[in-house]
Amino acid sequence: MSTADNPIAVLVELRDGAVARPTLEALTLARSLGTPVAVWLGTEPDADAVAQLGEFGAAEVRVAAIGAEARYPAKAAAAIAAATEDSSLLLVVSTFLNKEIVTRLAVTTGAGVVVDAAGVEFVDGEVEAFQTVFAATWNVRTRIAGKAIVGVRPNTTTASAAEVPGAASIVPISVQLPATRETITAVEPVAPIEGVPLAEAPVVVSGGRGTGGDYALVTELAELLGGAVGASRDATDEGWISHEHMVGQTGTTVTPALYVACGISGAVHHRGGMQASGTIVAINMDPDAPIFEICDFGVVGSLFDVLPQAIEAVKAHRAN
């Protein structure tokens, strides 16, 4: 298949047909570990995508053109297995679907798996992954014996183009797909949330009960800072904003460089989904709100007073 020295496989994540930013982060991470090789499932990549993968260091783009069959975890796993026989480490973006795919893969290959990792390195020739667990109150380092699969969270590595681009040579992968008991009978596309996907956004501004359902200021600040809009469980349960925006342990787990919690008390399920963020800012009327225990900067006050003033001040700063 390849002559790449210590090939580190990276499963390419696509967003509306283009390579998603967390994949570029994973390629950047892979460069620090060995020679990145991209694994592409689905329809054939276009020239732009291949060029971009090369720019971030991919020596090869291994293409398993299995089309929509890639939606089946067991079939995707078989294609990845065929594409990564020579690789001791596979990196994927930690999503619910990828966790299913790598579980199927590990069952067939015997690989060890760590998901929701913040980073990975080789120590004495063995893979070690690090995570934050228990709502980000502990740091944990896990060694994987033998063949390894690591699911990496978005925003844990800063994506940067390689000094020397990879060749990104296309390597077609042929694979015998296994039969599955399951049949996908309908796929109803979800209109993408406008702007940056929540899980990958470098800035997340979230609104909770304190917004009373009015997301105008939260959205304005998110747009100003180039971020995405999040919400607490309370807000999505009220129907103020769709479930896709929910930050929390059963919604989307986010690890942005900046998290701004507006009118969110900080229930344990919410904290578990955002506590590993870089800098945390909280605005809440209640000085005893648990969110203040974990923030770097807090304002006790009404978001309807604080946000407009902050937005104006940031705009004024930028105008200077």
Added chain:
Amino acid sequence: MRILVTVKFTPDLQSQRSFTDGTVTRTADDGSMNELDENAVEAALQLVEAAGEGEVYALTVGGADAVAAVRKALQLGANHAIHVNDDAVAGSDVFGTAAVLAAAIRKVHDENPLDLVITGMAALDGLTSMLPTALAAELDWSQLTLASSLEVGDGSATIVRHLPDAHETVTAPLPAVVSVTDELNKPRYPNFKLIMAARKAEVVQWSLADLGVDAATVGAGASRTTVVDASPRPPRADQQIVTDTGEGGNALAAFLIEKGLA
């Protein structure tokens, strides 16, 4: 309709959790059933109630304290409780845990076939959500995971799952392993009569030997991953909290600008 629900004992999310020698330290008095497993128990109860016949089994694996998880399932209305309790299971990774659960499920299934195994979408203490897939693979049953809706009939089950890019409808023949999200239903509260009955109900105890599982194939020794270091994260340093008396927004903007975040 015969359904088995796998449930997990997890520490109270509000309580302190820690690592000792690479494993999670928890005490019996500060934990119960994983909250997301309540949706799995509820789904099973509703299906049996709708069918007008059937039974719900609750199954857990873990040390002595794990029995609290199946007792909670009994309080909610499960008919039978099984606790796989064997020191050799300690330290298992997700594949070892799946192998033990699968062996227990087969033992129930071989005696009187099951239609479904239902699980929660993830455990709130680990949240890897890999177990349902590993269990389906281990049993070689249909896999219907992350169900936001679930319909069962005519020897098959159909779910809708909400993935970030699409809502998928997936159908598969029974028996199937179904994992359910917290969007599927609102779990009921235990009633007094069931709470009293659950106290006296028998919990079947099985060891690895009862299941014909070789202890060497599970537990810490067989785990593909080992925790080599665990340390508490330092609390956030230099925390600033201001009270808005008219300048709160400006203070916030100044903080963001100083940190290079605005």
